[in-house]
Amino acid sequence: MAEFFTVTQSLTNSMFRKVFSKVIGISRRSPTSVIGFVIIFIFGFLALLAPLLMPYDPVSSDPNKILNGPSLEHWFGTDGNGMDVFSRVIYGSRYGFGIAIPTVIVSLFLGVPLGLYAGYKGGNIDEAIMRVVDAFRVFPSIILALAVVAATGPSLLNVVLVIGVLDAPIFVRVVRAEVLALRSSSFIESGIIVGNPTWRILFVHLLPNAIQGATAQTAVRAAWAVRISATLAFLGIGIQPPTPEWGAMIRQGAEFMINGQWWVGIFPGVALIFMVLGFNMFGDGLQDLLDPKRRSGAK
Amino acid sequence: MTLRTMLLRRLVISVPLLIGILFFTFMLVRLGGQDPVGLLAGPTATAEEIDIVRAELGLDKPLFTQFWIYLGNIVQGDIGKSWISNRSVLLDILERIPITLELLFWGVALGSVIGVPVGLRAAFRHDKWFDQISRGISLLGFSIPTYFLGLVLLFVFFFLLGWSPPGMGRVSLLISPPPTITGSYLIDGLLAGDWSVARSALAQLILPVIAVAIISAAPIVKHTRAIALEVMSSDFVRFARASGLPPKKVSRIVLRNSSTPVATFIGTEITGLIGSVSLIEYVFAWGGAGQYGLNAIIRGDFSAVQGYVLFLAIFSLVVFILVDLLVLVLEPRAAAE
Numbered sequence: 001m002a003e004f005f006t007v008t009q010s011l012t013n014s015m016f017r018k019v020f021s022k023v024i025g026i027s028r029r030s031p032t033s034v035i036g037f038v039i040i041f042i043f044g045f046l047a048l049l050a051p052l053l054m055p056y057d058p059v060s061s062d063p064n065k066i067l068n069g070p071s072l073e074h075w076f077g078t079d080g081n082g083m084d085v086f087s088r089v090i091y092g093s094r095y096g097f098g099i100a101i102p103t104v105i106v107s108l109f110l111g112v113p114l115g116l117y118a119g120y121k122g123g124n125i126d127e128a129i130m131r132v133v134d135a136f137r138v139f140p141s142i143i144l145a146l147a148v149v150a151a152t153g154p155s156l157l158n159v160v161l162v163i164g165v166l167d168a169p170i171f172v173r174v175v176r177a178e179v180l181a182l183r184s185s186s187f188i189e190s191g192i193i194v195g196n197p198t199w200r201i202l203f204v205h206l207l208p209n210a211i212q213g214a215t216a217q218t219a220v221r222a223a224w225a226v227r228i229s230a231t232l233a234f235l236g237i238g239i240q241p242p243t244p245e246w247g248a249m250i251r252q253g254a255e256f257m258i259n260g261q262w263w264v265g266i267f268p269g270v271a272l273i274f275m276v277l278g279f280n281m282f283g284d285g286l287q288d289l290l291d292p293k294r295r296s297g298a299k
Numbered sequence: 300m301t302l303r304t305m306l307l308r309r310l311v312i313s314v315p316l317l318i319g320i321l322f323f324t325f326m327l328v329r330l331g332g333q334d335p336v337g338l339l340a341g342p343t344a345t346a347e348e349i350d351i352v353r354a355e356l357g358l359d360k361p362l363f364t365q366f367w368i369y370l371g372n373i374v375q376g377d378i379g380k381s382w383i384s385n386r387s388v389l390l391d392i393l394e395r396i397p398i399t400l401e402l403l404f405w406g407v408a409l410g411s412v413i414g415v416p417v418g419l420r421a422a423f424r425h426d427k428w429f430d431q432i433s434r435g436i437s438l439l440g441f442s443i444p445t446y447f448l449g450l451v452l453l454f455v456f457f458f459l460l461g462w463s464p465p466g467m468g469r470v471s472l473l474i475s476p477p478p479t480i481t482g483s484y485l486i487d488g489l490l491a492g493d494w495s496v497a498r499s500a501l502a503q504l505i506l507p508v509i510a511v512a513i514i515s516a517a518p519i520v521k522h523t524r525a526i527a528l529e530v531m532s533s534d535f536v537r538f539a540r541a542s543g544l545p546p547k548k549v550s551r552i553v554l555r556n557s558s559t560p561v562a563t564f565i566g567t568e569i570t571g572l573i574g575s576v577s578l579i580e581y582v583f584a585w586g587g588a589g590q591y592g593l594n595a596i597i598r599g600d601f602s603a604v605q606g607y608v609l610f611l612a613i614f615s616l617v618v619f620i621l622v623d624l625l626v627l628v629l630e631p632r633a634a635a636e
Contacts, residue, residue: 032438135316140574143592143611147604150596151327227444231578234446235597250447254582257454258465266454269447277442284438 026289033285036219039278047093056084058091058244067261077263079252081242085263088244089271095245096226096275099160103225104218106164111171112214116202118172119179119210130176133169141166145228146237154238163225170221171214178210216290219283223276230272246272305623313616317609318370324608325366328601369605378609379602383595388606392588396610397482398469399587403569403576405504406511411565414516418523419557423550425528433520440517445575449510449582456506464502466583471499507583514575518568519561526560527553559629566622570615 026034046053056074062082070077076085118129136144148162182188191205230247232238241248246268253265344352353359360368372378378388421430449466456463470476470484477487477496485504488497530536530553539549577589584590592607594600 032434131316135319139320139611139615140571140577142574143577143596143608146593146596147324147327147608150599223442227442230444231446234444235578235581235593237597247444250444250450254450257450258458260458262454265447265450269444269451272444272447273439273442276444277439280438280442284434 030285030288032281033289036278036281036283036285039274040282043093043096043275043278046090047097050091050094054084054087054090056087058087059083059242061242067256067264069261070263076267077261079249079264080256083242083244085249085267088249089246089267091244092246092249092268092271093275095229095239095243096272099156099163099229100222100225100279102160103164103167103229104222106161107167107171107221108214108218110165111168112175112207112211113202114168115172115175115214116179116206116210119176120183120198120202120206122183126176129172133172136166136169141224142228142231146232146235149232150237154232154240156239159229159232159238163228167221167224170217174213174217175210178213179206182206182209212290216283216287219279219286221283223279223283226272226279227276302624302627305627306620309616309620309623317612317616320608320612321370321373321605322366324605325369326362328599328604329362329365373609378606381595381600381603381606383598383600383603388602391591391603392606392610394482395586395588395591398585399573399576399580399589401483401485402504402507402511402580402585402587403572405508406576406579407515407565407569407572409508409512410515410519413512414519415523415561417516418520418561419527419554421520421524422527422531425531430524433524437517437520440513440520443513445510445514445578446582448513449507449579452506452510453582463506464499466503466506468584468586469500469503470496471503474499503583507579507585510579511572511576514579515568515572519565522564523557523561526564527557530556559626562625562629563622566618566625570611570618573611573614 023034060083062078064082065074065078066082067080068074068078074084074086076089079085079088114129118126145162145166148166149159152158152162188201188205191201196205229238230245230250233240233243233245233247234251236251239245239248241252249268250265250272253262253268256262256264257266350359358365369379376389380386381388381391384391417433421433424430453463453466457465464471474496476484477491477493480487480490484500485497488494488500533556535556536549536553539552544552573589576587577593579585580587580590581593588607588610591603592610595603595607
């Protein structure tokens with residue numbers, strides 16, 4: 001029994017050491033990605049454990065405590081409704097993830113197959129798909145998202161779908177570029193000659209080889225999704241106050257800020273910056289790690 | 300010759316694109332949930348009254364007929380009437396364009412003046428501490444929401460320090476605006492020789508311009524660095540180094556060859572920045588085309604939204620053509636092709 005224990009222990013030890021040395025290796029190669037990952041991890045922790053960590057109910061108002069400054073009792077103060085800003089900021093991380101993750105999934109599911117198909121088929125189909133993709137590029141995405149959400153109605157589902165669809169062209173472009181480089185390679189040609197159906201070529205043969213660029217993009221796109229959904233809420237389109245969403249909270253805080261009650265708007269804004277920064281740093285680092293050309297830099 | 304073919308090609312490509320964009324926004328605002336007829340007719344309107352309003356606005360016809368009429372009107376220079384301001388959208392937007400362009404121009408100019416040298420220095424000091432720090436700061440710039448930056452600037456420089464006037468409009472409320480010549484209060488004030496107006500306009504400009512500059516500088520730093528790094532790893536630079544040219548000469552070669560892609564990038568970035576500028580306008584109550592467009596979207600003003608989108612599309616088109624022209628000037632090679 002004791003022997004068994006030491007064996008498993010040394011096994012886990014060596015596994016642990018392996019993982020540890022890998023982590024050290026990555027953090028040396030790309031410290032930004034590790035910092036970004038830690039930030040996202042902390043927010044993930046806050047979002048998951050929000051009910052345990054919040055000292056107050058984020059949407060219950062106390063009429064005796066309107067616009068109180070930060071204190072020991074209310075770390076981030078209270079807002080214009082007498083709600084605890086600290087609890088609201090913590091709860092807001094749920095909206096950040098709740099929008100970022102499904103949005104990126106929507107754009108991946110739309111963009112990747114289209115990019116695979118466009119790159120593989122070429123010709124008129126490719127031309128048509130790429131024209132539409134280019135049309136999206138001409139346009140400031142914030143304005144497009146605003147217009148579409150304003151027109152289709154401000155539900156959370158709409159916000160996710162709209163941002164996801166608007167972001168899909170980026171994945172189309174990245175995947176297509178990689179497929180173009182792979183299309184005439186011998187493993188694809190032999191796959192076709194052997195008689196694989198198109199879907200099999202696309203998803204079994206091309207996808208694993210062409211997905212790297214898209215993977216590196218996901219974190220950056222998540223950052224964008226968090227940012228733009230908060231922008232929608234700030235403008236009063238999308239999620240409405242008193243929902244504890246950061247953009248909506250900044251909107252509420254804007255009017256108080258000029259009078260000196262800065263805590264209502266500043267704390268959710270800083271949280272928003274950190275979450276977006278976390279995703280951006282992680283994405284930036286991922287691109288470095290996954291793209292050997294970028295990694296080597298000038299040398 | 301090359302110039303003319305280039306312009307022609309641009310136009311031929313962009314006409315279907317423009318019609319596509321117009322069709323998209325047209326359908327969008329109509330298929331969306333908001334019905335302006337109900338808003339216009341008022342809550343007490345009877346069914347017949349609503350029908351009359353609907354017919355007056357031409358909204359009772361089939362959608363494609365409406366779109367066809369709309370296209371015809373655009374060709375004649377009529378892009379509809381705003382239901383909020385009750386004025387021609389074209390006039391509304393035209394008088395606001397210089398206001399937006401003024402902010403955009405100074406913002407991007409300041410952003411480039413900061414961003415390009417920083418990006419170049421980061422590339423020359425690749426992986427040294429300057430590179431790391433500038434990369435971190437530019438990532439931060441990517442992550443700050445535009446409107447929040449505007450609010451924080453106002454809080455710090457207006458409320459805390461009192462250095463800046465309140466973010467309400469383009470000139471102090473106590474000063475009457477100068478006679479309109481260019482549409483920019485700063486320039487108009489200077490032209491009219493009215494120093495108090497020019498000073499007030501400048502004071503109002505500073506914070507929003509800084510906000511736009513910060514937002515625009517982050518991507519400029521990132522791309523300038525990437526472009527310069529790519530040029531530095533090219534064969535001709537390696538050859539120049541191998542030939543024993545002094546480092547100063549080599550960096551001049553790098554600068555010269557980076558200038559075109561950097562200029563192209565800044566040009567294309569401008570079209571995307573309109574969104575950020577609109578938000579800055581919203582925060583500072585700037586009253587330009589961007590704020591007008593945002594308000595139209597928020598309040599469901601069909602014609603104004605379409606007019607704004609049309610303005611954005613034409614604006615991007617003009618910017619792309621200008622960028623192409625710039626490339627022809629900077630890069631004689633492109634003209635030869």
